[in-house]
Amino acid sequence: MGNAKSGAVSKELLQDLKLNTKFTEAEIAQWYGNFQKQCPTGRISPAEFEAIYSKFFPESDAKTYAQHVFRSFDTNDDGTLDFKEYIVALHMTSSGKTALKLEWAFSLFDVDKNGYITKAEVREICQAIFKLIPRDKQAELPSDENTPEKRADKLWSFFEKGENERIAEGEFIKGVTENKDALRLIQYEPVM
Incomplete structure (x- = not known):
């Protein structure tokens, strides 16, 4: 996934995300830095995703829903979310466009x-x-x-x-x- 191990987003990925999301270059770079800190492997596992998701629903059982959300975001069906899948998912769910x-x-x-x-x-x-x-x-x-x-x-x-x-x-x-x-x-x- 581009420069998954380095500290910067590859130019190719950056251009792709700028074209396909509402995020600016600076926002993408900031998201990438945060993603790298939270996911040093460059990927989010289903278990990590469930843990993150459950924080949004502390009084509920979010595991099953998180599994479905994860499946819908894992567009290449490899069982993990990479940075591109993560940003595209973030864009789709937060863009404001119905x-x-x-x-x-x-x-x-x-x-x-x-x-x-x-x-x-x-x-x-x-x-x-x-x-x-x-x-x-x-x-x-x-x-x-x-x-x-x-x-x-x-x-x-x-x-x-x-x-x-x-x-x-x-x-x-x-x-x-x-x-x-x-x-x-x-x-x-x-x-x-």
Whole structure:
């Protein structure tokens, strides 16, 4: 991965990231320095990622969700995140552009990476999301989404698909964009 062991980002990687993210050269260099300090090997393992992720959800079980997030970020399927995957993921999840975030959300829900989402995959991700919600907050949820199964059923109903049908990325993005409840159901953000 470029100059993974040295202290600077390779020019090739820097140009690639400047073209494909919102980050400036200075920001990329700063992220790289921090990445190198936190991950001297130049890679983040699933266990390291889970540990980092769990800090954002101290009152919850973030392990399953972190595993799915990690899978969606590991674009080359090598079982680790390198600096480029890390920065692209950071860009996609923090850019502010809804379309980018929804593209990432689709990849999160597409558990088997076949380009489609099934109801079973929606259920799997809703179960992982539900584990992020602290028990006291779960008790406050509306009755039609107070279990992972109900949450998945409610989300799936927005797409008007049968039990064994599937959703393509465009359908997913359109369905979530057109419905605030669907957008809320595909995520959980802790109150800080």
